[in-house]
Amino acid sequence: MVLTPDFASRPVISFQHVWKRYPTGTEALRDINLAVPEGDFIFLVGPSGAGKSTVVRLLIREERPTKGKIFVDGVELGRMKRRQLPFYRRKVGLVFQDFKLLLNLTVYENVAFALRVLGEADRIIRSRVAEALDTVGLAGKEHTYPANLSGGEQQRVAIARALVHAPRMIIADEPTGNLDPATAWEIMQLFLRINARGATVVMATHNREIVDLLRRRVVAIDAGQITRDDRSGRYHEDVSKPQLRAQ
Amino acid sequence: MKMFRNLNFALSSAWQSFWRNLAVSLAAVLSITLILILAGINLLVGHAFSQVLDGFRAKVSEISINVADGTPLQTVYDYQQHLSADPRVASVRFVTKEEALAGFTADPNNAALSTSIDGNPLDAKLEVKVNKLDDVAAIDALARQWPGVDPTNPTNYQGDFVNRMLELSQWLGLAGVGLLAILVVVSVVIVMNTIRTAVYHRRKEIEVMKLVGATEWFVRGPFVIEGVMTGVIAAAVALSLLVLTYQPMVERFRADLTFIPLSYDPAFISSLARDLLLGGALLGALGSYIGVRRFVRI
Numbered sequence: 001m002v003l004t005p006d007f008a009s010r011p012v013i014s015f016q017h018v019w020k021r022y023p024t025g026t027e028a029l030r031d032i033n034l035a036v037p038e039g040d041f042i043f044l045v046g047p048s049g050a051g052k053s054t055v056v057r058l059l060i061r062e063e064r065p066t067k068g069k070i071f072v073d074g075v076e077l078g079r080m081k082r083r084q085l086p087f088y089r090r091k092v093g094l095v096f097q098d099f100k101l102l103l104n105l106t107v108y109e110n111v112a113f114a115l116r117v118l119g120e121a122d123r124i125i126r127s128r129v130a131e132a133l134d135t136v137g138l139a140g141k142e143h144t145y146p147a148n149l150s151g152g153e154q155q156r157v158a159i160a161r162a163l164v165h166a167p168r169m170i171i172a173d174e175p176t177g178n179l180d181p182a183t184a185w186e187i188m189q190l191f192l193r194i195n196a197r198g199a200t201v202v203m204a205t206h207n208r209e210i211v212d213l214l215r216r217r218v219v220a221i222d223a224g225q226i227t228r229d230d231r232s233g234r235y236h237e238d239v240s241k242p243q244l245r246a247q
Numbered sequence: 248m249k250m251f252r253n254l255n256f257a258l259s260s261a262w263q264s265f266w267r268n269l270a271v272s273l274a275a276v277l278s279i280t281l282i283l284i285l286a287g288i289n290l291l292v293g294h295a296f297s298q299v300l301d302g303f304r305a306k307v308s309e310i311s312i313n314v315a316d317g318t319p320l321q322t323v324y325d326y327q328q329h330l331s332a333d334p335r336v337a338s339v340r341f342v343t344k345e346e347a348l349a350g351f352t353a354d355p356n357n358a359a360l361s362t363s364i365d366g367n368p369l370d371a372k373l374e375v376k377v378n379k380l381d382d383v384a385a386i387d388a389l390a391r392q393w394p395g396v397d398p399t400n401p402t403n404y405q406g407d408f409v410n411r412m413l414e415l416s417q418w419l420g421l422a423g424v425g426l427l428a429i430l431v432v433v434s435v436v437i438v439m440n441t442i443r444t445a446v447y448h449r450r451k452e453i454e455v456m457k458l459v460g461a462t463e464w465f466v467r468g469p470f471v472i473e474g475v476m477t478g479v480i481a482a483a484v485a486l487s488l489l490v491l492t493y494q495p496m497v498e499r500f501r502a503d504l505t506f507i508p509l510s511y512d513p514a515f516i517s518s519l520a521r522d523l524l525l526g527g528a529l530l531g532a533l534g535s536y537i538g539v540r541r542f543v544r545i
Contacts, residue, residue: 060458082463083462083463086457086460086461086462086463086465087460088460089457089458089459089460090459090460094458094459100451100454100455100458101455102451102452102455104267113455113456113459114459114460116256117456117459117460117461117462117465118460119249119250119252119253119256120252121248121252161459
């Protein structure tokens with residue numbers, strides 16, 4: 001069964017017969033084929049241990065595939081040299097369930113951090129950080145430390161940091177996992193706005209309500225295999241509307 | 248411009264991190280200080296020994312060639328010139344029989360003996376200073392072949408003593424180098440582990456740095472600078488303690504061990520300061536570089 005959707009635009013992400021076996025012997029992914037066109041919004045769903053996070057780790061090149069090829073923007077990640085990796089990661093915005101904020105830095109410093117590593121001038125950093133914090137609704141909280149923010153606000157800081165360098169792609173691993181439903185929904189609104197500006201969004205999630213409400217592309221993974229790839233899908237297979245399936 | 252900004256960032260984050268993680272920073276400073284104190288003591292002891300050895304060397308690198316009575320003065324002068332032309336020889340001084348006697352009687356240690364001397368039993372002599380201690384034996388052998396030498400007592404060269412001195416100075420030099428090498432290895436391991444502990448506390452920061460696209464050197468830079476800072480502070484502390492205790496310790500040893508001509512050498516402090524500061528900076532940088540490597544690799 002071919003699961004790759006037949007979208008018109010050139011895929012910005014392409015998994016070609018990707019296998020991943022960890023040194024422990026666990027086979028996390030088996031023959032994954034996936035094409036994500038530019039500007040797409042894709043949910044990776046599935047039970048815990050299905051392989052969603054492995055897909056994310058492969059995409060940010062924390063791991064290399066055991067077999068197969070992954071292309072991002074035409075570049076094969078498996079062949080990318082270590083010294084090229086930082087430059088690749090600068091094109092990607094990353095958001096995680098645990099926010100990964102630096103607790104000893106203020107909100108401003110956390111967001112500015114992504115630009116500091118690029119060696120940007122202070123003047124540019126100031127204006128871009130202000131813009132990013134405005135986008136996520138945290139203007140005025142620049143000097144607050146993460147410990148003094150709510151979970152939702154901390155995730156907003158992480159999102160501001162992910163988008164401050166205007167990446168073409170946002171990869172999010174369970175970004176609403178630690179949030180209450182109302183806050184999770186607010187965070188999703190942010191992702192939708194980022195996607196509406198043209199950024200491709202790949203999100204691994206367990207949040208059934210959000211996936212079912214948004215009706216975006218859904219790729220279901222189970223036991224390391226893609227079991228479903230619906231263009232406008234739901235968290236669980238929608239047997240009543242088979243026409244929505246990509247194939 | 249970008250490089251300058253990155254350097255500025257590395258410097259300011261190293262400074263901030265040093266103060267923010269003060270307990271860990273102080274632990275690193277303390278361990279490097281202790282190591283540098285040991286290294287400094289090694290250098291000071293080595294310097295004291297080399298001073299003592301230099302004194303001995305100066306004594307044994309000078310030999311007297313005794314001139315046989317009746318040797319024509321011109322023959323002595325010719326031989327003096329011949330010796331002076333030898334590249335191994337630093338200087339040659341001719342001491343007449345009269346000068347030798349005057350020197351002998353002027354020495355208070357010979358006061359009793361000089362009253363009982365009848366006439367002048369002493370030889371005239373050529374006092375030869377040799378550049379390298381190793382060459383004294385060769386000059387002695389050369390002198391013994393000179394026809395003008397006193398065949399009953401040709402020179403005052405004490406081959407055994409010189410050889411023992413040479414051997415001792417070689418062994419002391421080797422022991423000093425060996426001790427310093429052991430200290431360097433031990434200190435790098437200690438500093439590396441101390442800094443690895445400091446880095447472990449900040450692994451999340453490193454992870455975030457890598458995820459937002461920091462290069463390995465961007466991540467490593469602040470740690471290496473912090474290591475240099477730690478090393479320099481430790482060196483300054485170690486140096487202060489050593490400078491404060493150097494003179495009293497030398498005086499104490501000189502009082503207890505009168506037969507060893509130890510002396511306080513204030514000029515050595517500047518070279519000790521240079522060595523300790525450089526050593527501390529290198530130690531901190533190397534320890535950080537190795538300590539952070541495992542966490543930095545992308």
